[in-house]
Amino acid sequence: MNDIARLGEFLRTRRSQLRPEDVGVRTYDERRRVPGLRRDELARLAGVSSSYYTRLEQGHSTGASPEVLDALATALRLDESERQHLHVLATPVKRARTRRPGPERVDEATGQLLAALRDVPAVVLGRRTDVLAWNRLGHALFAGHLEFAATDRPTMAHLVFLDPHTRDLYADWQAKARAVVGNLRLVVGLHPDDAGLHELVGQLSATSREFATMWADHRVKACATAVYEMRHPLVGPLTVTQQTLTNDTRPSVVVATAAPGSSSHAALALLAQATA
Numbered sequence: 118m119n120d121i122a123r124l125g126e127f128l129r130t131r132r133s134q135l136r137p138e139d140v141g142v143r144t145y146d147e148r149r150r151v152p153g154l155r156r157d158e159l160a161r162l163a164g165v166s167s168s169y170y171t172r173l174e175q176g177h178s179t180g181a182s183p184e185v186l187d188a189l190a191t192a193l194r195l196d197e198s199e200r201q202h203l204h205v206l207a208t209p210v211k212r213a214r215t216r217r218p219g220p221e222r223v224d225e226a227t228g229q230l231l232a233a234l235r236d237v238p239a240v241v242l243g244r245r246t247d248v249l250a251w252n253r254l255g256h257a258l259f260a261g262h263l264e265f266a267a268t269d270r271p272t273m274a275h276l277v278f279l280d281p282h283t284r285d286l287y288a289d290w291q292a293k294a295r296a297v298v299g300n301l302r303l304v305v306g307l308h309p310d311d312a313g314l315h316e317l318v319g320q321l322s323a324t325s326r327e328f329a330t331m332w333a334d335h336r337v338k339a340c341a342t343a344v345y346e347m348r349h350p351l352v353g354p355l356t357v358t359q360q361t362l363t364n365d366t367r368p369s370v371v372v373a374t375a376a377p378g379s380s381s382h383a384a385l386a387l388l389a390q391a392t393a
Contacts, residue, residue, distance in 0.1 A: 159189075
């Protein structure tokens with residue numbers, strides 16, 4: 118799928134998810150044949166002509182200005198991550214062919230950071246959610262049922278959607294799953310040439326109906342900071358704040374913290390003792 122087709126699919130899907138009453142469009146109790154807003158209704162909200170918006174959605178028009186994209190984002194009620202994603206999709210990238218980048222590795226600086234986070238659960242993730250490294254506490258919290266030193270670890274996306282242990286680990290598994298899919302949407306938009314990303318999406322779509330459904334929603338979500346209630350088999354329930362430390366040139370580092378003095382903080386300390 119080329120850039121313009123991806124842009125059109127994103128616009129079409131997000132338009133179908135907006136109800137007229139959500140944006141103040143009166144329907145006069147008429148029977149509607151399409152879900153969500155009509156093209157002309159969205160165009161009117163964005164202040165562009167219906168014919169232009171139709172061409173944009175159908176992939177027959179390119180080069181939408183930043184002002185038009187911002188107007189569409191506002192009409193579609195997109196958040197900041199989704200707005201940026203829309204701009205990325207609308208910017209064609211010149212490329213020769215889809216390629217498979219070399220394997221990602223933990224560089225020296227990231228390795229030093231992981232070593233410094235000895236008392237905090239931490240996992241290093243690649244662009245395709247590959248688990249490149251973890252410290253003892255990160256392994257114990259997120260994937261203690263796997264071998265610590267295993268070299269053929271599943272991706273974090275595979276764990277969330279296909280691993281029963283990880284599914285049971287999150288009290289609100291749906292929220293965690295949506296976050297994984299939303300972040301993958303962002304990454305695929307930024308790296309459309311990465312064949313490994315497309316392969317990952319294809320595998321998960323074929324093996325998990327839930328992933329396929331969430332992927333078709335075109336929801337976008339940056340994995341920055343999120344609070345999750347977890348049900349750990351060793352230390353019981355705890356609530357952690359997962360933060361993703363990102364860098365344009367290095368893998369991401371995901372850390373989990375708990376409020377000092379809380380029962381969750383005590384649970385992490387107990388887990389640290391168990392893994393010492």
